Amino acid sequence: MSEAMLSKVRKLLAQAEDPACTPAESAAFMAKATELIARYGVDRALLAARDPTTDPVGDRLVEVAAPYARDKAGLLAAVADPLRCRCVRRRHGSGFAMHLFGFASDLERAELLYTSLLVQAAHGLAGTPVPPGEQPGTFRRSWLAGFAQVIGARLRAAETEAAAGSGEPGVALVLADRSDRVQRRLAEVYPRLRTAPRRRLAGTGFASGAEAGQRADLGGREVHPGSRPDRRLSR
Template identity: 80%
Template sequence: MSDAMLSKVRKLLAQAEDPACTPAESAAFTAKATELIARYGVDRALLAARDPASDPVGDRVVEVVAPYARDKAGLLAAVADPLRCRCVRRREGTGFAMHLFGFASDLERVELLFTSLLVQAAHGLAGAAPPAGAHVAAFRRSWLAGFAHVVGVRLRAAEAGAVAEAGAPSVALVLADRSDRVRHRVAEVYPQLRTAAPRRLAGGGFGRGAEAGRRADLGGRDAATARAARPGLGR
């Protein structure tokens, strides 16, 4: 992502996090940051349509470790899919290796947002005490599921808004072609890939996690800085 774009996003998020802001003002700043991230994805896709070498299809592996590795993997999938990336979950030890496929600019967006959202999820869980008598781990797993669900919905809406703003009918065709090329790459690497069965969660934290997902900053942060400060999700 360009330095100019990152600078704009950082300023918007700093304003959104200012305690002097009203909730409405904070939400507006966060929405603008998310809009910039989505617009960047469309701009890069159109540029690559003219110059394919500027944004090649690629892949990378993201290690997702315990505790709550499967739930973190679910969050990564919730971020990747709206941004036109695909991920394959592979069990490794007590965690997972998430094999991401996508165009370089989209992989960059996914990693940036996922790193930021992991930090936000950790902070949100730290302040979300389970109800008396609730199973703590089950509550946290369902909380993370709610958080991931709403984040995915919000990202999908932002991407759709950026496409609509671009206006030209060709944009949708370019993006559809990119998605097809990513799916083709996944099929080449994993020709016998199977879809995992839906997960059932018993905890009662989904609603509170969803509410935290609605408040989450989706503009991204500097990945290196966020990784250095990344907290764990607790046990």
């Protein structure tokens, strides 16, 4: 993502965090930051449709370490999918290596957002007490599930709105073709891929995590290209 785009997003987030702002003003600044990132994805897709060399299909590995590795991997998947990336979860030591497939600009957006959201999730969990009598791990896993689900829905809505508001004819076909090409690339590397069974979580933290997901910044604040995902989630 360009430094100019990051600069715009950081300024919007700084305004949103200004104590002098009303809640409505802060929400407006946050919405604009999210809109910019989604619009960037559409702009890069349209540019690549004219010149494919500007945004090639690629892949990258993202290490997801314990604790709560499976839950953090779920957050990465929730971020990647709305941004037209696909990911494969592979065992790697005590955690996972997530193999991401996508166009270069979308992979960059996904990793930037994931890095930022990991930090926000860590802060959210640290400020959320575990209910008396409940196992901390059980509660936090369900909290992270709620957080990831809402983040995925928010990103999908932003991407849909950016595509609809682009004003470019054929943008839906361009984005659909990109998704198909990513899926074909994944199938070439993993021709016998299996879908993991759906998880069943017993904790009571889902609603609290979902609420935190609604408040989360989706502008990639204080994240720079090349930075590694923060793994500091409390045990």
